[in-house]
Amino acid sequence: MALELPENVVVSRLDELASWCRKNSLWPMPFATACCGIELMATGAAKHDLARFGAEVFRFSPRQCDLMIVAGRVAMKMLPVLQRIWLQMHEPKWCISMGACASTGGVFDTYAVVQGIDRFIPVDMYVPGCPPRPEQLIQAIIDLQDKIQREGTIAGREFETRERQFRKRALVEAVAPLSIDAARNPVIQRELRFPRS
Amino acid sequence: MTPPSPTADIVPALMARFPGLETSAYRGQTRVVVGEPVSLEVLSFLAAAGFDLLVDVTCVDYLEYRGATRRYGLVYLLASTATADRLIVRVFVDDPHPAVRSVVGVWRSADWLEREVWDMFGIDFVGHPDLRRLMMPEQFTAHPLRKDYPLQGRGERHNFPVLTREDG
Numbered sequence: 001m002a003l004e005l006p007e008n009v010v011v012s013r014l015d016e017l018a019s020w021c022r023k024n025s026l027w028p029m030p031f032a033t034a035c036c037g038i039e040l041m042a043t044g045a046a047k048h049d050l051a052r053f054g055a056e057v058f059r060f061s062p063r064q065c066d067l068m069i070v071a072g073r074v075a076m077k078m079l080p081v082l083q084r085i086w087l088q089m090h091e092p093k094w095c096i097s098m099g100a101c102a103s104t105g106g107v108f109d110t111y112a113v114v115q116g117i118d119r120f121i122p123v124d125m126y127v128p129g130c131p132p133r134p135e136q137l138i139q140a141i142i143d144l145q146d147k148i149q150r151e152g153t154i155a156g157r158e159f160e161t162r163e164r165q166f167r168k169r170a171l172v173e174a175v176a177p178l179s180i181d182a183a184r185n186p187v188i189q190r191e192l193r194f195p196r197s
Numbered sequence: 198m199t200p201p202s203p204t205a206d207i208v209p210a211l212m213a214r215f216p217g218l219e220t221s222a223y224r225g226q227t228r229v230v231v232g233e234p235v236s237l238e239v240l241s242f243l244a245a246a247g248f249d250l251l252v253d254v255t256c257v258d259y260l261e262y263r264g265a266t267r268r269y270g271l272v273y274l275l276a277s278t279a280t281a282d283r284l285i286v287r288v289f290v291d292d293p294h295p296a297v298r299s300v301v302g303v304w305r306s307a308d309w310l311e312r313e314v315w316d317m318f319g320i321d322f323v324g325h326p327d328l329r330r331l332m333m334p335e336q337f338t339a340h341p342l343r344k345d346y347p348l349q350g351r352g353e354r355h356n357f358p359v360l361t362r363e364d365g
Contacts, residue, residue, distance in 0.1 A: 087360070111354060112350075113354065122361060122362050
């Protein structure tokens with residue numbers, strides 16, 4: 001039996017819809033301990049305006065957040081606090097490791113500094129830089145939005161991390177260029193219309 | 198007109214009261230080296246004589262330092278708020294149990310300063326009311342500013358539980 005749908009009706013899956021809602025209203029938890037925190041503030045402020053991506057509502061209570069942004073070095077006295085805050089955040093939740101120090105310890109290769117938070121808590125996105133520009137953090141949030149849309153959370157698939165880990169977008173494009181939809185890519189279309197001599 | 202410098206008067210009085218102290222001067226700053234048994238008496242004397250501010254208590258580890266005969270050199274920086282005069286008092290202690298008497302009873306500002314020196318160098322301040330670590334976590338066992346402690350630690354920074362996605 002054929003069902004006729006009106007033009008203003010879109011058919012989707014509930015999983016897709018939930019992921020779409022989640023990715024466009026991320027509430028960051030700013031775990032800012034060093035100079036990366038200044039760039040994090042700049043990202044949320046007027047010039048770079050994180051509100052364009054629906055992630056401008058910084059909350060200092062882990063109960064209200066679903067995206068932890070660890071910006072800066074984490075001392076070994078701070079790590080139990082970080083883990084406690086991570087456990088206090090509700091599912092679904094994600095984590096961005098911002099800058100060289102949060103990701104690897106950076107130049108602080110000493111007894112007091114944890115050499116990368118991903119040794120002790122799960123991390124979804126890494127942002128390189130010392131400190132990263134706000135554009136880099138925004139790119140990481142855009143990439144994280146792609147990841148949220150792909151993985152979903154209703155089925156709990158994000159727990160099967162090893163099976164579900166996709167390569168980051170830049171790597172996917174480099175490894176598999178044919179996956180780009182050439183007909184809808186304006187850069188490719190322009191190249192086809194005006195080929196470089 | 199500036200008030201007369203108390204150091205000029207106090208140091209001779211100190212030498213008369215505690216014979217055998219070693220003093221030296223460098224660029225207008227006076228330094229007194231005090232033996233550990235009388236350090237509390239000397240510092241109390243100086244506090245009563247006008248040095249009402251304890252600016253800092255810190256320590257130097259002279260392990261393998263050229264020409265050094267004793268390992269830890271404590272540094273007390275004193276100042277007089279009335280005359281802006283300063284005096285440096287040094288006390289040397291040694292392993293295996295470096296200890297000196299606390300001056301919290303003389304200057305309250307010594308409380309956290311001595312806790313920091315205990316945390317970083319492991320100098321025992323006898324008589325301190327609350328000698329806990331100030332900077333490192335309570336479970337930490339080493340004293341990291343000692344010269345025989347490795348820069349990258351002994352694995353303390355890796356000794357945490359690992360949280361995974363499954364842990365929630």
